[in-house]
Amino acid sequence: xxxxxxxxxxxxxxxxxxxxxxxxxxxxxxxxxxxxxxxxxxxxxxxxxxxxxxxxxxxxxxxxxxxxxxxxxxxxxxxxxxxxxxxxxxxxxxxxxxxxxxxxxxxxxxxxxxxxxxxxxxxxxxxxxxxxxxxxxxxxxxxxxxxxxxxxxxxxxxxxxxxxxxxxxxxxxxxxxxxxxxxxxxxxxxxxxxxxxxxxxxxxxxxxxxxxxxx
Numbered sequence: 001x002x003x004x005x006x007x008x009x010x011x012x013x014x015x016x017x018x019x020x021x022x023x024x025x026x027x028x029x030x031x032x033x034x035x036x037x038x039x040x041x042x043x044x045x046x047x048x049x050x051x052x053x054x055x056x057x058x059x060x061x062x063x064x065x066x067x068x069x070x071x072x073x074x075x076x077x078x079x080x081x082x083x084x085x086x087x088x089x090x091x092x093x094x095x096x097x098x099x100x101x102x103x104x105x106x107x108x109x110x111x112x113x114x115x116x117x118x119x120x121x122x123x124x125x126x127x128x129x130x131x132x133x134x135x136x137x138x139x140x141x142x143x144x145x146x147x148x149x150x151x152x153x154x155x156x157x158x159x160x161x162x163x164x165x166x167x168x169x170x171x172x173x174x175x176x177x178x179x180x181x182x183x184x185x186x187x188x189x190x191x192x193x194x195x196x197x198x199x200x201x202x203x204x205x206x207x208x209x210x211x212x213x214x215x
Contacts, residue, residue: 054117057116057117057120058113058116061113061116063109063112065099065100065101066096066099066100066101066105067101067105067106067109067112068106068109068110068112068113069109069113070096070101071092071093071096071101071106074092074095074096075088075089075092078091078092093106
């Protein structure tokens with residue numbers, strides 16, 4: 001089915017086989033409305049995974065009798081022998097028409113396979129969302145909690161920083177005030193000691209005068 005799958009991808013991306021069997025995007029025409037453009041790079045592992053997925057999906061959904069699926073596979077097989085697209089389509093249809101395939105059946109079954117792919121895509125997206133909620137949801141919650149914690153701690157740090165700065169200003173002011181008061185008290189103490197010593201000496205002198213000078 002690789003030829004069909006690669007052609008389906010080729011509606012959006014032209015691939016070239018790069019070293020290591022990876023398929024790189026070379027050009028990307030505008031995507032038809034309602035369709036998804038392929039990723040920038042589709043490596044061989046991804047390519048094989050999706051190819052196997054759709055091959056299994058089509059095999060399981062294969063309708064009775066010749067239909068679009070058989071038509072597509074036979075057309076793919078004949079590509080090596082008939083290069084012209086119109087001639088190859090005609091030869092494929094002629095071969096399968098012997099088995100009862102009609103143009104209306106071909107179109108109707110092609111539409112049915114479109115519905116199958118649409119249903120599969122809906123299921124895939126639902127599973128992806130559920131997986132995201134289950135496996136990533138907890139991490140998103142943890143991330144949100146950590147971000148909230150960081151924000152709250154940052155606010156606390158900012159508040160504490162402001163309080164520290166204010167306290168530091170008050171400390172510096174108090175230190176200056178204490179130094180000034182200490183200097184004033186020391187000056188006053190020294191002045192008092194000088195004055196009290198002078199007073200003591202005055203009193204002592206007066207006592208001596210009284211003792212010697214009074215009868």
